[in-house]
Amino acid sequence: MPxxxxxxxxxxxxxxxxxxxxxxxxxxxxxxxxxxxxxTEFAEEGLSSNHHDRAENSSVTCCHTFRPKS
Structure with a gap:
């Protein structure tokens, strides 16, 4: 847990x-x-969970962990 x-x-x-x-x-x-x-699985050249990007500042980022309460 974080x-x-x-x-x-x-x-x-x-x-x-x-x-x-x-x-x-x-x-x-x-x-x-x-x-x-x-x-979803992609071919090796596709986007994977190990891809790397650079964000210039925090306003261009988003959290993918969010899951609404049921």
Missing amino acids: QGVKCSVSNCSFWKQGNLCNAEQISIDIDQHASAHYD
Whole structure:
């Protein structure tokens, strides 16, 4: 479980009291890949979970870990 990861999205299934994230792992990517499906397999030259990008600042990033509470 990530230690001390703060989050204010209270409708996420990983959100817990005190604004802490209870996810086992956090997945973050740049907004350009916001609609990427990391649970889908691609050919070796395709986008994979091991790809690397550079973000110029935090405003171009997004968290893929979010899962709405059911």
